[in-house]
Amino acid sequence: MSLLSITIECLYCSALTIAGYLILSSRQCHWEIASTLFVDRLLHGRSRAALRLCCALITTYKYCQARRSGAFPNLSFCAMLSEAPAFMALHSGICHTVSGTRLYSVATRSAAELRSSSPCWVSLKRGKRKTTARSELPEDGSPLPSLQIQNYAQAQGGDALASILERSSSSTDASQKDITPSPQVEGVSDVSHGPSLSIVVVGATGELARSKIFPALFALFHKGCLPKNLHILGYSRSELSTDDLKDIISENLTCRVDTQQDCGETVKQFLSRVFFQSGSYESSDGMSKLNAKMEMLEGNCAGNRIFYLAVPEDVVVNVTLCIGKTAQSRSGWTRVIIAKPFGYDGKSSALQTKGLLAYLNEDQLYRIDHRLGKDLIENLTALRFSNLVFEPLWSRTYIRNVQVVLSEDTGIENKGRYFDKYGIIRDIVQSHILQMIALFAMEPPTSLAGDDIRNEKVKVLRSMRQPTLQDVVLGQYKASIAKDGKSKVPGYLDEPDIDADSITPTFVAAVTYIDNARWDGVPFLIKAGIGLIKHSVEIRIQFRDVPGNLYRERCGRTVLGQATNELILQIQPDESIILKINNKIPGLGLQLDSSNLNLLYRDRNDTDILDSYEHLIMDVITGDNHLFMRSDELKATWDLLDPLLAEMEKNKVAPELYQFGGRGPIGAYYLGAKHGVRWADD
Numbered sequence: 001m002s003l004l005s006i007t008i009e010c011l012y013c014s015a016l017t018i019a020g021y022l023i024l025s026s027r028q029c030h031w032e033i034a035s036t037l038f039v040d041r042l043l044h045g046r047s048r049a050a051l052r053l054c055c056a057l058i059t060t061y062k063y064c065q066a067r068r069s070g071a072f073p074n075l076s077f078c079a080m081l082s083e084a085p086a087f088m089a090l091h092s093g094i095c096h097t098v099s100g101t102r103l104y105s106v107a108t109r110s111a112a113e114l115r116s117s118s119p120c121w122v123s124l125k126r127g128k129r130k131t132t133a134r135s136e137l138p139e140d141g142s143p144l145p146s147l148q149i150q151n152y153a154q155a156q157g158g159d160a161l162a163s164i165l166e167r168s169s170s171s172t173d174a175s176q177k178d179i180t181p182s183p184q185v186e187g188v189s190d191v192s193h194g195p196s197l198s199i200v201v202v203g204a205t206g207e208l209a210r211s212k213i214f215p216a217l218f219a220l221f222h223k224g225c226l227p228k229n230l231h232i233l234g235y236s237r238s239e240l241s242t243d244d245l246k247d248i249i250s251e252n253l254t255c256r257v258d259t260q261q262d263c264g265e266t267v268k269q270f271l272s273r274v275f276f277q278s279g280s281y282e283s284s285d286g287m288s289k290l291n292a293k294m295e296m297l298e299g300n301c302a303g304n305r306i307f308y309l310a311v312p313e314d315v316v317v318n319v320t321l322c323i324g325k326t327a328q329s330r331s332g333w334t335r336v337i338i339a340k341p342f343g344y345d346g347k348s349s350a351l352q353t354k355g356l357l358a359y360l361n362e363d364q365l366y367r368i369d370h371r372l373g374k375d376l377i378e379n380l381t382a383l384r385f386s387n388l389v390f391e392p393l394w395s396r397t398y399i400r401n402v403q404v405v406l407s408e409d410t411g412i413e414n415k416g417r418y419f420d421k422y423g424i425i426r427d428i429v430q431s432h433i434l435q436m437i438a439l440f441a442m443e444p445p446t447s448l449a450g451d452d453i454r455n456e457k458v459k460v461l462r463s464m465r466q467p468t469l470q471d472v473v474l475g476q477y478k479a480s481i482a483k484d485g486k487s488k489v490p491g492y493l494d495e496p497d498i499d500a501d502s503i504t505p506t507f508v509a510a511v512t513y514i515d516n517a518r519w520d521g522v523p524f525l526i527k528a529g530i531g532l533i534k535h536s537v538e539i540r541i542q543f544r545d546v547p548g549n550l551y552r553e554r555c556g557r558t559v560l561g562q563a564t565n566e567l568i569l570q571i572q573p574d575e576s577i578i579l580k581i582n583n584k585i586p587g588l589g590l591q592l593d594s595s596n597l598n599l600l601y602r603d604r605n606d607t608d609i610l611d612s613y614e615h616l617i618m619d620v621i622t623g624d625n626h627l628f629m630r631s632d633e634l635k636a637t638w639d640l641l642d643p644l645l646a647e648m649e650k651n652k653v654a655p656e657l658y659q660f661g662g663r664g665p666i667g668a669y670y671l672g673a674k675h676g677v678r679w680a681d682d
């Protein structure tokens with residue numbers, strides 16, 4: 001080729017690349033794709049390639065035009081694509097660089113948008129490698145279209161695979177030596193099983209990771225809920241090897257899924273997918289290494305990534321920065337799970353949110369409160385909106401009061417430092433209890449889509465009345481005699497890491513109202529405490545008395561509220577729905593008594609119910625975010641609680657002391673009575 005023709009080629013390519021870039025950027029494709037094409041063109045410049053490139057760009061252009069006009073090109077588009085060298089399979093949202101091993105996803109489209117496109121195969125050929133991409137779009141438009149990429153390079157022999165591995169490992173650090181991939185489980189993704197999923201547990205050495213997250217991941221793995229192409233990565237500052245992490249994990253893995261079964265083999269398979277990367281939470285160095293490791297594991301598959309931030313609150317934003325800058329997937333989605341607490345007050349929470357949203361989009365954020373992963377919480381909406389008998393009763397017309405109770409029979413155990421800073425209101429009320437109330441009291445959402453539900457929840461939170469000091473009773477458990485009547489139980493102030501003069505409440509009872517048309521005047525009672533008589537989490541709905549009840553003289557109980565119907569949604573200890581009804585005592589006479597219609601989950605369903613962490617991790621994988629607080633919801637909760645917390649701090653309100661293992665401060669009963677309510681959980 002003469003110098004002149006090379007120059008013309010270069011100019012031609014530059015023009016195409018710029019045009020390509022402009023077009024691609026309108027679809028948020030990566031600049032690198034365009035530049036790779038340019039380099040490609042230079043290295044392999046032949047007029048046929050130029051023709052193909054041109055064809056592909058025209059295809060892209062037509063595609064973008066069609067998108068802008070709202071009409072998605074169907075088969076004709078696929079047909080056009082298969083004519084081109086198909087440097088990207090745009091119909092599935094995936095862009096391929098033909099010469100590289102990477103796969104870039106723009107992943108911006110929703111399944112619904114693409115549903116009209118029938119499954120379409122695009123063959124990409126270059127030299128020995130041939131990749132086939134197929135998009136399968138769920139009929140119902142659910143958020144996770146599964147993309148299957150079959151890499152014929154693997155089928156055609158080890159050379160392509162080897163070169164991928166070689167390339168990846170040469171670009172990574174020594175610590176990656178503990179990755180010894182074998183096509184079956186480790187290392188390179190098994191591309192025949194769709195996009196890979198990497199779940200990174202940041203803070204992998206911590207209590208939450210060890211005792212909850214890894215066991216939940218194992219249970220999901222054991223049940224076959226996780227994609228075949230799975231990698232579990234631990235990340236933390238501690239200098240561990242992958243084997244060290246595997247030891248930590250296996251200490252806590254139990255075969256809770258089926259106690260009769262020997263889980264040994266599954267544990268082995270699970271651990272073979274585990275990797276570790278150490279690094280700081282403040283700089284991107286470690287995160288870049290982690291990113292390289294994930295890229296290697298993902299191979300040429302689309303790679304989806306979940307980062308579970310199991311680290312103290314004060315490093316969350318920095319970690320997110322590092323992820324945002326260096327470790328987001330470029331070929332799939334990236335989602336970040338943030339553990340409680342979500343701030344100390346409105347101000348700090350707003351700062352955290354601002355920091356998170358600087359690097360991630362709202363829909364990438366999953367603020368997790370594991371207690372919302374209980375099946376019954378999910379069932380709250382099912383119960384209301386799929387049974388004719390409940391929804392008509394769900395308002396001030398028939399409901400006298402609602403009680404939301406979370407009571408624990410344990411003390412603070414080893415969480416002294418955390419608990420003393422946050423206390424029961426921030427720990428339990430701000431997220432868990434307010435979310436339960438919001439789900440309970442919301443208007444019917446327009447659909448079950450996460451944002452439709454979150455839109456309704458936020459309205460409830462904004463309609464709630466801010467509680468004042470007069471509406472709450474604070475308590476703290478004191479040193480007591482244990483149930484055996486002999487041994488002593490330490491009081492809160494005797495626990496490790498607690499200041500001797502701490503006034504942090506371990507108990508709160510409060511009353512609030514939802515000032516909207518549905519709930520006007522209905523007291524919502526909240527009770528949350530530790531060191532109490534029993535372990536229970538429930539919502540109790542007390543109905544009004546039957547007007548002009550013919551049996552009023554014959555009800556066994558006459559005390560305020562005791563003869564009313566009551567619906568109990570019991571979340572712990574056993575998930576169960578109980579309806580209290582009045583019925584006749586068998587035999588002669590017409591005396592009535594209250595009986596329970598009890599739907600106990602474990603009796604009714606013999607299938608294993610997902611543990612709450614398992615449930616919520618699956619929600620993150622499927623992109624269902626309705627149980628995770630959106631930023632505006634979070635703000636609404638702090639707007640509600642900030643004045644009370646500020647008042648408590650300003651007045652240094654001393655909590656009422658109560659017996660460990662008792663029913664909590666007596667003040668809670670007076671508070672109930674003040675609002676015409678008898679606590680029903682005793």
Ligand SMILES: NC(=O)C1=CN([C@@H]2O[C@H](COP(=O)(O)OP(=O)(O)OC[C@H]3O[C@@H](n4cnc5c(N)ncnc54)[C@H](OP(=O)(O)O)[C@@H]3O)[C@@H](O)[C@H]2O)C=CC1
Binds near residue numbers: 236310340
């Ligand atoms: N434990 C639980 O059941 C629950 C915990 N949470 C929340 O999840 C988060 C993690 O919980 P948990 O695992 O119990 O916490 P840990 O105190 O065990 O911390 C987790 C990891 O973070 C790193 N770390 C600890 N202290 C610091 C620090 N000051 N600065 C930077 N890194 C630190 C450590 O890893 P390394 O030094 O190796 O980097 C540690 O292993 C917390 O925010 C907690 O409130 C929420 C719900 C339940």
Ligand SMILES: O=C1O[C@H](COP(=O)(O)O)[C@@H](O)[C@H](O)[C@H]1O
Binds near residue numbers: 370
């Ligand atoms: O969210 C929290 O959960 C832990 C433990 O919950 P459990 O469901 O395992 O009992 C609780 O101790 C902690 O205070 C709270 O923040």
